[in-house]
Amino acid sequence: MWIEVVFMLLCTSKIYAQTCARHCGKKLEACSCHATCASLGNCCSDYRQFCLEISPYSGSISGGSDFTLLNVTFNQSSKLTCRFNDEIVVDGYVDGDGRGHCISPLLYETGWIPFDVSADGVTYNRHGKWLSVHPGKLSPDLKATLVNATQWQYYGTPNVSGTLRMTWNTSLVKAEKVKVELWGYREIGRPYSSSWIPEWKYLYTLGRDLNNSGEFSFIPEPKEKPVSDWELGSIRVSASAEPDGKRDVEAAWTDDHALAWHLEEKFREDSATWALEKCLSWDKLEQVLPNFLNETIDCPCTLAQARADTGRFHTDYGCDIEKGSVCTYHPGSVHCVRAIQASPKYGAGQQCCYDSTGAQVLTSDSIGGSTPDRAHDWGSPPYRNPPRVPGFSHWVYDVLSFYYCCLWSDNCHYYFTHRPSSDCRTYQAPKAGFAFGDPHFITFDGSNYTFNGKGEYYLVLAPMKGLTVQGRTEPVKLENGTLAKATRLSAVAMQEDASDVIEVRLTDREDHLEVLRNQEVLSFSQQSWLDLEGVFVFASVPQNVTVMFPTGAGVEVRARGGAMAMTVLLPLEFDNQTLGLLGRMNDDPDDDLVPSDGEVVPLNRTEAESLFMFGASWAITNESSLFTYDTTHLLNEYYFAPKHDPDFVPAFSVHEDPDDPLYSEMTEMCFGPGSWFCKYDTLTSQSLKMGKSTMISFRSHTAVMRDLESVVSCGWLAPPNNGKKEGTRYLEGSNVTFTCNKAYTLSGSRERICQGDGKWSGETTHCVSDNILGIVLGSVFASLGLIAAIVAIILTNRKQKRKAAEIFEQS
Ligand SMILES: *[C@@H]1O[C@H](CO)[C@@H](O)[C@H](O)[C@H]1NC(C)=O
Ligand SMILES: *[C@@H]1O[C@H](CO)[C@@H](O)[C@H](O)[C@H]1NC(C)=O
Ligand SMILES: *[C@@H]1O[C@H](CO)[C@@H](O)[C@H](O)[C@H]1NC(C)=O
Ligand SMILES: *[C@@H]1O[C@H](CO)[C@@H](O)[C@H](O)[C@H]1NC(C)=O
Ligand SMILES: *[C@@H]1O[C@H](CO)[C@@H](O)[C@H](O)[C@H]1NC(C)=O
Ligand SMILES: *[C@@H]1O[C@H](CO)[C@@H](O)[C@H](O)[C@H]1NC(C)=O
Ligand SMILES: *[C@@H]1O[C@H](CO)[C@@H](O)[C@H](O)[C@H]1NC(C)=O
Ligand SMILES: *[C@@H]1O[C@H](CO)[C@@H](O)[C@H](O)[C@H]1NC(C)=O
Ligand SMILES: *[C@@H]1O[C@H](CO)[C@@H](O)[C@H](O)[C@H]1NC(C)=O
Ligand SMILES: *[C@@H]1O[C@H](CO)[C@@H](O)[C@H](O)[C@H]1NC(C)=O
Ligand SMILES: *[C@@H]1O[C@H](CO)[C@@H](O)[C@H](O)[C@H]1NC(C)=O
Numbered sequence: 145m146w147i148e149v150v151f152m153l154l155c156t157s158k159i160y161a162q163t164c165a166r167h168c169g170k171k172l173e174a175c176s177c178h179a180t181c182a183s184l185g186n187c188c189s190d191y192r193q194f195c196l197e198i199s200p201y202s203g204s205i206s207g208g209s210d211f212t213l214l215n216v217t218f219n220q221s222s223k224l225t226c227r228f229n230d231e232i233v234v235d236g237y238v239d240g241d242g243r244g245h246c247i248s249p250l251l252y253e254t255g256w257i258p259f260d261v262s263a264d265g266v267t268y269n270r271h272g273k274w275l276s277v278h279p280g281k282l283s284p285d286l287k288a289t290l291v292n293a294t295q296w297q298y299y300g301t302p303n304v305s306g307t308l309r310m311t312w313n314t315s316l317v318k319a320e321k322v323k324v325e326l327w328g329y330r331e332i333g334r335p336y337s338s339s340w341i342p343e344w345k346y347l348y349t350l351g352r353d354l355n356n357s358g359e360f361s362f363i364p365e366p367k368e369k370p371v372s373d374w375e376l377g378s379i380r381v382s383a384s385a386e387p388d389g390k391r392d393v394e395a396a397w398t399d400d401h402a403l404a405w406h407l408e409e410k411f412r413e414d415s416a417t418w419a420l421e422k423c424l425s426w427d428k429l430e431q432v433l434p435n436f437l438n439e440t441i442d443c444p445c446t447l448a449q450a451r452a453d454t455g456r457f458h459t460d461y462g463c464d465i466e467k468g469s470v471c472t473y474h475p476g477s478v479h480c481v482r483a484i485q486a487s488p489k490y491g492a493g494q495q496c497c498y499d500s501t502g503a504q505v506l507t508s509d510s511i512g513g514s515t516p517d518r519a520h521d522w523g524s525p526p527y528r529n530p531p532r533v534p535g536f537s538h539w540v541y542d543v544l545s546f547y548y549c550c551l552w553s554d555n556c557h558y559y560f561t562h563r564p565s566s567d568c569r570t571y572q573a574p575k576a577g578f579a580f581g582d583p584h585f586i587t588f589d590g591s592n593y594t595f596n597g598k599g600e601y602y603l604v605l606a607p608m609k610g611l612t613v614q615g616r617t618e619p620v621k622l623e624n625g626t627l628a629k630a631t632r633l634s635a636v637a638m639q640e641d642a643s644d645v646i647e648v649r650l651t652d653r654e655d656h657l658e659v660l661r662n663q664e665v666l667s668f669s670q671q672s673w674l675d676l677e678g679v680f681v682f683a684s685v686p687q688n689v690t691v692m693f694p695t696g697a698g699v700e701v702r703a704r705g706g707a708m709a710m711t712v713l714l715p716l717e718f719d720n721q722t723l724g725l726l727g728r729m730n731d732d733p734d735d736d737l738v739p740s741d742g743e744v745v746p747l748n749r750t751e752a753e754s755l756f757m758f759g760a761s762w763a764i765t766n767e768s769s770l771f772t773y774d775t776t777h778l779l780n781e782y783y784f785a786p787k788h789d790p791d792f793v794p795a796f797s798v799h800e801d802p803d804d805p806l807y808s809e810m811t812e813m814c815f816g817p818g819s820w821f822c823k824y825d826t827l828t829s830q831s832l833k834m835g836k837s838t839m840i841s842f843r844s845h846t847a848v849m850r851d852l853e854s855v856v857s858c859g860w861l862a863p864p865n866n867g868k869k870e871g872t873r874y875l876e877g878s879n880v881t882f883t884c885n886k887a888y889t890l891s892g893s894r895e896r897i898c899q900g901d902g903k904w905s906g907e908t909t910h911c912v913s914d915n916i917l918g919i920v921l922g923s924v925f926a927s928l929g930l931i932a933a934i935v936a937i938i939l940t941n942r943k944q945k946r947k948a949a950e951i952f953e954q955s
């Protein structure tokens with residue numbers, strides 16, 4: 145209550161707006177409350193009307209989740225409806241306790257979708273938001289499962305038949321009797337035009353009046369056209385009482401999948417021929433669709449790079465080394481990543497796969513190679529039009545065709561012609577800036593310093609790129625409760641252009657981070673990945689948070705031993721664009737420390753005070769602050785206090801005293817590179833634990849820097865015609881050797897080595913036939929063949945012309 149009083153009294157618009165925003169769950173400027181003292185009372189008393197809390201707050205993009213409206217009761221005669229995105233109206237109901245429920249609808253987009261609630265079907269006076277999630281990022285408990293996915297995938301191909309089985313968690317459908325329906329997905333209209341739209345259709349019912357036992361088995365029959373033309377879809381389990389094919393009813397959906405099991409009889413008779421025909425027509429289509437390949441980002445050269453460049457690449461859930469994933473579509477690979485951002489014009493995606501030695505796997509060498517995607521699997525804003533529909537579009541343009549060409553028939557070369565792996569010759573690793581411990585800073589250019597100011601500062605300010613990262617420091621508490629003369633990082637807040645503001649802060653629970661979006665705490669209980677406005681956030685455990693922006697900037701936050709460590713990863717496009725505590729990024733460590741208003745401070749440890757002045761100059765203001773001040777402590781210490789506390793004078797140096805009881809353990813623990821930071825932090829905080837976490841953070845940063853080191857790639861080498869090559873690594877020092885088939889002689893280099901300048905040693909390798917006569921005769925026959933072919937073409941052409949003329953005359 146005291147806080148509300150403070151708000152009333154001070155009536156500062158920023159804090160006021162933040163309060164409203166928190167309550168309304170909207171962006172500051174979109175908040176329906178107005179920033180005046182008079183309306184404050186209104187906002188606070190009836191904000192529940194504006195911002196419904198719901199449970200659960202997220203579900204599949206396919207819809208069908210029943211969610212409860214919390215903190216509001218309805219009477220039984222209410223006719224409840226929910227309206228999503230101002231257009232999709234779904235029925236709700238009031239349960240026995242007077243609590244309202246709605247069912248989430250099918251949405252062709254992911255992220256937060258606003259909805260309004262009406263108790264009379266006319267006035268929509270309550271507002272909330274629903275998080276729509278990509279099926280691949282949804283927890284498996286929230287969907288129906290295809291048991292033995294391989295059997296479903298290949299059903300109807302030679303030797304794959306039998307009974308198909310699926311299961312679901314019965315709590316997903318609150319009904320005794322259920323039915324099982326098949327729904328199909330396709331995209332219609334002219335590609336890359338506004339008529340290109342998604343279509344989602346009820347096809348037929350597989351079973352009805354079944355006990356809701358959580359399990360369904362059936363022996364699928366081949367279907368006839370036109371139903372069998374639906375090759376992609378998903379199975380829905382819903383209450384038997386609902387009419388067939390009714391949209392947006394409570395349901396459990398399976399993952400989208402290729403409907404091998406219901407394709408026409410012809411597929412079962414000869415699946416390879418059927419699939420080849422499909423593969424060829426996809427090949428034709430691809431030839432006329434625009435080429436997106438030069439728009440996608442190049443793959444990292446090594447597995448280490450791919451896993452360290454977390455601002456631009458993220459684990460592909462289908463092939464994840466951490467989960468021991470079987471890489472179904474990428475045999476021979478142990479881990480794949482996807483480019484996080486879709487390409488700007490075409491919404492295309494990039495995927496990069498690596499083998500157990502850490503080398504990239506290329507489609508030109510292996511069926512398990514990395515492949516780019518016409519449609520990014522995760523979709524891309526504005527999402528609702530192909531090829532940007534999350535999940536579905538990717539299936540249509542990149543996955544079904546893989547089934548046709550590679551899985552159901554053996555014609556993968558067609559697929560790889562249009563989806564060749566990117567090599568890594570133009571890949572450039574990002575640069576990393578780092579803040580950790582009692583805060584020490586390692587700039588993007590690798591210089592380091594310690595700054596123990598207390599306040600809120602710009603860590604990165606890159607106005608031309610629209611990126612701001614701010615950090616808050618607070619004094620370290622000693623074990624006996626007094627404050628040390630040192631600070632630690634306790635929160636970071638960031639934004640790029642007009643994105644949602646993301647804040648990550650330490651909480652009272654040790655090593656648990658809290659993430660706020662526009663001043664409101666986010667929950668990661670249902671999924672670890674959130675698609676937000678202009679930013680993605682990933683948090684699989686409470687200690688680790690990754691924030692990813694469209695420019696490719698990434699921020700990694702770690703809670704470790706009571707302190708926060710933070711890495712900012714910036715692509716090279718940020719060169720010359722950054723200022724702030726992490727320095728001016730331009731490959732020159734000597735000019736890193738530019739105060740906000742002045743000349744470069746030379747890095748010189750003996751002048752801790754001038755460093756302190758440098759740090760202080762980067763204090764933010766209340767106007768520029770991205771932070772949330774939602775406790776009296778934060779209000780007093782940071783909002784109504786100088787942003788850089790002039791009264792807080794840290795210890796500029798520490799004294800190592802062999803009589804100190806911590807001394808021996810400390811020297812044992814703090815060794816090697818980074819030991820200075822470890823000792824400093826142990827002594828200022830009088831805590832071995834703090835020193836230890838500093839040491840771990842430093843080593844973790846060193847490992848990331850090593851992983852990001854640039855690697856020279858010479859690019860793929862083709863095997864010679866009539867010969868073979870050995871070796872599929874193309875990085876500096878790699879060695880590729882060539883041999884020729886019998887009756888051919890090798891010319892050029894037998895062995896080529898990738899050199900430091902990115903060029904292969906030696907010369908192009910050829911295999912020359914030993915039988916010169918063979919070549920001469922061969923070419924004679926070839927010429928004869930050519931003449932015959934020309935004659936044949938002329939004849940058929942004539943025939944066709946005649947035929948065309950006949951048809952023309954008839955009409
Ligand atoms: C809303 O209801 C939930 C659960 O019933 C409760 O935990 C929460 O505190 C309530 N929120 C408000 C603002 O009353
Ligand atoms: C239910 O609500 C409506 C409108 O709010 C009201 O007119 C009606 O009297 C209420 N019925 C009961 C049983 O409370
Ligand atoms: C899955 O189905 C395939 C194809 O029918 C079969 O070969 C395999 O044994 C099945 N696996 C399991 C675990 O049942
Ligand atoms: C199917 O099974 C037969 C007999 O076991 C075998 O000869 C054939 O190779 C199998 N076909 C495929 C595609 O696995
Ligand atoms: C089914 O879902 C409920 C609620 O989400 C959960 O508590 C339960 O453990 C789940 N059961 C199974 C078998 O996964
Ligand atoms: C990609 O290629 C197309 C035509 O081939 C060209 O118009 C376009 O500028 C290229 N884009 C990039 C980013 O190189
Ligand atoms: C930090 O910078 C100092 C010079 O200011 C240098 O001697 C030291 O090696 C650097 N430490 C690390 C870990 O880079
Ligand atoms: C707390 O501990 C520090 C260092 O161990 C010491 O300097 C300080 O006097 C102590 N304060 C109290 C109140 O005991
Ligand atoms: C969290 O981050 C640390 C350090 O970067 C890493 O070692 C650890 O594996 C991460 N944990 C998870 C679950 O990703
Ligand atoms: C950064 O600025 C320096 C000096 O002004 C210039 O030489 C360099 O090319 C710039 N780098 C980029 C990437 O713009
Ligand atoms: C650091 O500053 C001190 C005092 O100004 C000066 O004597 C010393 O030479 C400087 N050291 C370096 C490496 O610039």
Ligand SMILES: *[C@@H]1O[C@H](CO)[C@@H](O)[C@H](O)[C@H]1NC(C)=O
Nearest residue numbers: 870877878879880881895897
């Ligand atoms: C290249 O590989 C071949 C065969 O593995 C080996 O004999 C040769 O010594 C290698 N050359 C170099 C320079 O590593």
Ligand SMILES: [Ca+2]
Nearest residue numbers: 728730732736
């Ligand atoms: Ca620099």
